[in-house]
Each structure stands twice: as C-alpha cells, then as structure tokens.
Amino acid sequence: MNVFGIAGRSGMGKTTLLERLVPALNRQGLRVSLIKHSHKDIEVDRPGKDSHRLREAGCQEVLLLGRTRWALMHELRGDAEPPLAYLLSRIQDCDLVLVEGFKSGHFPKLEVWREAVGKPPLWREAQYAGQIVAVASDTALPADAPAPLRLDDLEGVARCVRAHATAISAAG
Template sequence: MKIFGVAGHSGMGKTTLLERLVPAIAARGLVVSLIKHSHKNIDIDRPGKDSYRLRESGCKEVLLLGNDRWALMHELRGAPEPSLDYLLDRMQHCDLVLVEGFKNGNFPKLEVWRESVGKPTLWPDWPGIVAIASDTLLAASAQATAPAQLDLADAASMVDFVLAHAATR
C-alpha cells in the first residue's frame, strides 16, 4: 500500500482535485482509497434512525450495512483522535491511499494553492509538501526554493507525479 496526501487551506479546491485524480488513477488499473480528516464534528448517521439511537445509547462502535455499502462508526467519547497510522491499519488493502488533511503528517503531499483565495501557501512550514499544484505560478522570490510546481489544470501530470512520489507504507 502506498500513501500520498493532498493538503491546503479550506477553499483551495482539495476535494475538487481529488474528484479528478481518483478516477484518473483508477483508470490506470489501481485500487484507490481515501482518508479525509476534518476539524469539524462529522455525523454520517441521522437522529431517529435505529443505528443512531443505538450509538447514542453508548455503543463504542456501530457497523451499518446496507445494500450498497457499509460504514463503521467509532465513537471517540473524549478520547484523542487516532493517528494516521492507526487509521491506515484499519483500511482494506489497496494500491494507494490518498489522504486529505493531516497537514502535520510527515508523508509526501501535494499542496493545492490558489492565489485568488488570498491565503499563503502551507509550504515551507508544513512537513512533506513535495509539490504545489496551482492555477498561477508562485512569486518569483519563492520559485527558487519551492518544491515542484504543477499546473492544477493538468490532471494527467499530477497523477504521474503522485504515483512517482507516493510513499510505500
């Protein structure tokens, strides 16, 4: 299993980019999975549903199985967030796990950056950023020390880069 991350400030287009990369990687015959880290509270269940009621009753985990998919919900109940390694250990075997978030993790990452959003790059302050995908070039003063710069519109080149630089786990 290999791992590669996509990082960037909120609103930069990380998920939109991943929506383009996943099918392009899968078209090359690879099995792709994804871990998305959110700093918000998430809930894939709904109040009133049996699984919600049973989870709220105190279950540590609830596995919900339907006709098309299953989901395992694990309640932290005040425990710290698990590490990325812990989560990766729970993934089914695949060729590549893409990770959205976990900005502090020291694994290779592509930063999505759009000057128009008005926020600075995460690079060079965050570990693992090996390339910046953007719709504009970085300022000339940053270009000399910046990691690889990729065109956000060129999905094929980004897929080549991701596959060449993904870390073996």
C-alpha cells in the same frame, strides 16, 4: 499500501482536485482509498435512524451494512483522535491511500494553493519542509514552489502522486 497526501488550507480546492484525480488513477488500474481529516464534527448518520439511536445509547462502534455499502462508525467519546497509522490499519487492501488533511503527517504531499483565496502557502513553512513535494495551482507559482503543477493537469498530478507515494506501515 502506498500513501500520498493532498494538503492545503481550507478553501483551496483539495476535495475538488481529488474528485477529478481519483477517476484518473482508477483508469490507470489503481485501487484507491481515501482518509479525510476534518477539524469539524462529522455526522454520517441521521437522528431517528436505528444506527443513530444505538450510537446515542452508548455503543462504542456501530457497523451498518446495506446492499451496496457498509460503514463503521466509531465514537471517540472524548478520547484523542487516533493517529494516521491506526486509521491506515482499518483500510482494506488497496494500491494507494490518498490522505486529505493530516498536514503535519510525515509522508509526501502535494499542496493545492490558489493565490486568489488569499491565504499563505504551506510550502514556505519550516514544519512542512521535505514533506510537500509539489504544488498545484491555477496560477503561475513563485520560483520557490516545489515542483509546480497546474491544477488542470490531471496527468501531471497523477504522475506526481505515483512517483512520490510512499509505503507506510499501518503499525507506525
């Protein structure tokens, strides 16, 4: 499977771009999956529900199956976050895995940057050199921005994703 990242600091509009990009890639015939990393605690279950009660009782994993979807919840219980390669191994067969977050992962990324948010861009930081292949913004970008794109140019963003997505083994 091919992997491509959408990076940027909090509040830049990464998820908003993805909401528009995924349907555009689907229209091009791609089966797209997503891995989203959050620095916050996430809760996909609700207190009082059977699955929540059983997780709280100590289950390491709870797989919930309904008529229209299934979800696997895995409790870390103090263990380290798994590496991206492990998470990729959990994804079913698809054409493209978009990764939101994992800024320091070694795979190509498009940075979403909005000057109005008032946070510095990632592409200028040495640790992201060679990883950020393009920057999408809602304003004109400085000359040092790699492959500048407009956020509203979904076709250009989709072309960039397809051109730079890289096959990454789930084993490493």
